[in-house]
Amino acid sequence: xxxxxxxxxxxxxxxxxxxxxxxxxxxxxxxxxxxxxxxxxxxxxxxxxxxxxxxxxxxxxxxxxxxxxxxxxxxxxxxxxxxxxxxxxxxxxxxxxxxxxxxxxxxxxxxxxxxxxxxxxxxxxxxxxxxxxxxxxxxxxxxxxxxxxxxxxxxxxxxxxxxxxxxxxxxxxxxxxxxxxxxxx
Numbered sequence: 001x002x003x004x005x006x007x008x009x010x011x012x013x014x015x016x017x018x019x020x021x022x023x024x025x026x027x028x029x030x031x032x033x034x035x036x037x038x039x040x041x042x043x044x045x046x047x048x049x050x051x052x053x054x055x056x057x058x059x060x061x062x063x064x065x066x067x068x069x070x071x072x073x074x075x076x077x078x079x080x081x082x083x084x085x086x087x088x089x090x091x092x093x094x095x096x097x098x099x100x101x102x103x104x105x106x107x108x109x110x111x112x113x114x115x116x117x118x119x120x121x122x123x124x125x126x127x128x129x130x131x132x133x134x135x136x137x138x139x140x141x142x143x144x145x146x147x148x149x150x151x152x153x154x155x156x157x158x159x160x161x162x163x164x165x166x167x168x169x170x171x172x173x174x175x176x177x178x179x180x181x182x183x184x185x
């Protein structure tokens with residue numbers, strides 16, 4: 001019995017010792033990767049000066065891109081619909097024109113556009129998802145007719161699941177019957 005106990009301790013020591021060695025081997029390549037990334041900053045020439053692109057400056061430009069994207073998105077106007085309808089109302093055409101010119105600006109052309117259809121709480125979930133998709137599609141087609149590239153736009157319907165107002169009034173329901181936009185990198 002004593003022999004098997006000693007053999008068990010010896011086997012456990014080998015197993016634990018082997019695991020420890022492997023974890024050291026795993027850590028080494030990560031450290032090398034980090035130093036390699038830091039050392040491999042590329043140099044870009046701009047005019048007469050030389051600009052060094054580092055991970056920090058890359059993150060700054062990514063942050064600036066996100067800020068620009070959010071600023072453009074905040075300027076977009078929502079398109080509102082009548083009860084149980086998906087055609088663009090005459091009083092909303094000006095908003096569609098504005099959004100089309102906004103999305104056709106040079107700063108906005110680098111971003112994708114998610115066209116999001118929404119509904120009020122009336123009707124079944126399935127019906128409202130279908131109606132939200134029809135609303136998003138009608139706005140996408142109107143934007144495409146005004147020069148916004150179709151391949152930049154994707155459609156999504158939230159049905160009644162994304163309300164901006166939860167009161168049970170006509171005014172509130174009207175606010176929920178809408179299409180809005182999210183810009184994507």
